[in-house]
Amino acid sequence: MKSDIDSLMQAHALDALLITGPGKHNPAMVYMTGGGHLTRADLIKKRGDEPVLFHYSMERDEAANTGLRTKNLDDYDLMSLYKEANGDQVKMQVARYQKMFAEMGISAGRMAIYGQSDAGGSYAIFTALQQAMPELTIVGELGNTVILEAMATKDPDAIERIRHMGKVTTGVVGQVADFLSSQRAKDGVLVRRDGTPVTIGDVKSRINLWLAERGAENPEDTIFAIGRDAGVPHSAGTPGDLLRLGQTIIFDIFPCEAGGGYFYDFTRTWCLGYASDDAAALYEDVRAVYDQVMSELSSGKVFKSYQDRTCELFEARGHPTGRSKPGTQEGYVHSLGHGVGLHIHEAPFSGFTSPDTDRLAPGVVVTIEPGLYYPERGMGVRLEDTIGVRPDGQFEILAEYPYDLVLPVQTG
Numbered sequence: 001m002k003s004d005i006d007s008l009m010q011a012h013a014l015d016a017l018l019i020t021g022p023g024k025h026n027p028a029m030v031y032m033t034g035g036g037h038l039t040r041a042d043l044i045k046k047r048g049d050e051p052v053l054f055h056y057s058m059e060r061d062e063a064a065n066t067g068l069r070t071k072n073l074d075d076y077d078l079m080s081l082y083k084e085a086n087g088d089q090v091k092m093q094v095a096r097y098q099k100m101f102a103e104m105g106i107s108a109g110r111m112a113i114y115g116q117s118d119a120g121g122s123y124a125i126f127t128a129l130q131q132a133m134p135e136l137t138i139v140g141e142l143g144n145t146v147i148l149e150a151m152a153t154k155d156p157d158a159i160e161r162i163r164h165m166g167k168v169t170t171g172v173v174g175q176v177a178d179f180l181s182s183q184r185a186k187d188g189v190l191v192r193r194d195g196t197p198v199t200i201g202d203v204k205s206r207i208n209l210w211l212a213e214r215g216a217e218n219p220e221d222t223i224f225a226i227g228r229d230a231g232v233p234h235s236a237g238t239p240g241d242l243l244r245l246g247q248t249i250i251f252d253i254f255p256c257e258a259g260g261g262y263f264y265d266f267t268r269t270w271c272l273g274y275a276s277d278d279a280a281a282l283y284e285d286v287r288a289v290y291d292q293v294m295s296e297l298s299s300g301k302v303f304k305s306y307q308d309r310t311c312e313l314f315e316a317r318g319h320p321t322g323r324s325k326p327g328t329q330e331g332y333v334h335s336l337g338h339g340v341g342l343h344i345h346e347a348p349f350s351g352f353t354s355p356d357t358d359r360l361a362p363g364v365v366v367t368i369e370p371g372l373y374y375p376e377r378g379m380g381v382r383l384e385d386t387i388g389v390r391p392d393g394q395f396e397i398l399a400e401y402p403y404d405l406v407l408p409v410q411t412g
């Protein structure tokens with residue numbers, strides 16, 4: 001949580017944080033400010049002090065709405081800095097940062113940088129800034145950064161916002177199911193009333209519309225993939241593919257609040273009209289492993305220990321896994337789950353290389369998403385729910401939805 005940032009900074013040996021970029025679709029900035037219409041801003045957090053948000057005058061009201069201490073960048077007389085730099089944009093920006101840091105009492109130590117900005121421009125500015133301020137070490141963190149570690153434990157408000165996004169998500173999933181079931185099948189293909197076939201692209205366009213109507217965004221797209229595409233875990237689906245009866249459809253939907261806020265992550269696997277014996281058997285294996293893992297979850301456990309358990313369960317059912325057959329492209333080929341928040345994928349992680357500090361602690365929100373994939377057999381199955389760990393250590397699915405494999409459709 002944000003209240004942990006000072007202690008996390010100390011643990012990471014950091015004296016200051018700098019977050020840069022827009023106020024939306026910029027997770028670190030959204031986390032610290034709550035979001036808002038900030039085209040470009042800087043937030044500086046000195047260890048032990050409250051953060052300060054530096055903004056441009058046109059967005060002064062938006063900055064004030066964050067409730068943070070603010071500073072107007074136009075007060076630095078940027079035109080004079082530009083002239084002093086002889087028109088060199090990089091030198092001007094370096095001079096601006098030096099003035100900002102001086103006001104914050106930052107001249108030495110270790111400062112980590114975060115945010116969304118053009119990589120080339122950022123490299124030019126921060127390389128020059130490092131040269132201009134040799135006593136200040138500018139740090140780029142990878143892995144579990146201070147911000148990601150703080151984000152991993154959600155406060156009650158964040159969990160309720162994720163829960164709301166879950167209701168939005170499952171509401172749209174229900175609309176998709178109703179739309180598909182209201183169509184009819186002709187010659188093994190789903191068709192509209194006028195006889196033209198329904199395609200993957202048709203369904204995805206409706207998903208985007210229905211999410212927008214509920215005030216959500218879909219910046220990462222949606223996976224709605226049938227047949228062989230369903231056998232490749234992150235195939236988004238081919239827009240022109242027809243919806244054929246009996247084939248597995250993986251429907252993985254992960255929208256967020258408008259403006260790049262909190263995400264939700266959810267997957268079901270469907271077959272239209274009926275499921276083939278092979279598809280039904282594959283589904284039963286995934287459902288059995290999902291149920292077993294969910295029943296064994298325990299608060300405080302290292303998340304990746306359940307990746308080992310999932311591999312063990314699938315291997316016992318005769319499927320290759322990344323543990324038994326490294327590099328396999330069929331069977332169980334990914335990790336069990338990941339944290340969900342202002343990033344669709346964030347700490348804690350469950351991969352084999354994830355740190356032991358990634359635990360299922362109270363306040364954590366993660367996905368549980370076992371799956372099996374056989375592209376050459378034209379099928380794949382995944383089930384996924386987003387779950388929260390309550391303060392009492394109990395686990396709860398934040399948005400319930402049925403697990404039916406077969407969606408009925410009209411025939412004739």
